[in-house]
Amino acid sequence: MYNRQAQNIGGIARITPSVKFLLIVNVVVYFIDSFTSSVPEYRFLTNTFALQASWWTTPFGFGELFTYMFIHASIGHLLMNMMGLYFLGPTLERGLGPYRFFILYYTSGILGGLGWSLLAGPGQICVGASGAVMGVLGAFAMLYPNTEVALIFLPNVPFKAWKFVLVLMLFEFFQTFVHPLIGGIANAAHLVGGLAGMGYAMTIRHPHIIERLKTKLPDLGKKKAKPRAKSSAQPTLSKAEVDAILDKIGKEGMGALTPREREMLKRATRG
Known part of the structure; x- marks a missing residue:
């Protein structure tokens, strides 16, 4: 069902409906949050819908596990996540179908938020689609391991998808457990989200495991x-x-x- 070498990666003409929906929602939410705040230091959507470290103690806490992944701290944060979704998401959606793609995306994001909250300190918050996008990357590496991907800053040095994601996951593991919270990045959310995506892809590629x-x-x-x-x-x-x-x-x-x-x-x- 899945090719070892994915085809037709990238390109606006090849974008799929679910990926387009997620891109639009994330971009719209970011600009609404940025331009409707009367005080630059206070962004209403961020302060209302970000994931709190102790989310289970607030009335809307469970909902934060879903809403936090649509909030981004900066334009750079937004662009990095949306680029990963834009380039690899359509290939996965065509292979999985919209329903299973949404399950992959949201499950990775929610579990990523849960993983982060277990390690976060009091008063910290988590925002961004990084956990969900890492789930997309993890699933892509499992389903299309030999597809070559290139980094923006190394465009002429392609990496096989499984090698690229393996290095990325090892980095996230190191930053989570050896040198945590560097630069305020929620590495635990990235790590758990990526593992969730890989696990979900495994059950699809090898359905006999579930049976x-x-x-x-x-x-x-x-x-x-x-x-x-x-x-x-x-x-x-x-x-x-x-x-x-x-x-x-x-x-x-x-x-x-x-x-x-x-x-x-x-x-x-x-x-």
């Missing part, structure tokens, strides 16, 4: 029945019965088997 988990969920929390002594009177299973059970597993998974079918399968494998 295996689903087959195990019905058995979780259930007490194992004591093994019963074998009975010499147990009837022998026919090939047709075994084939029917195996066919059901192939179509619906192990979780669809009834207790009787599970017992029959055990007997067949023991035999």
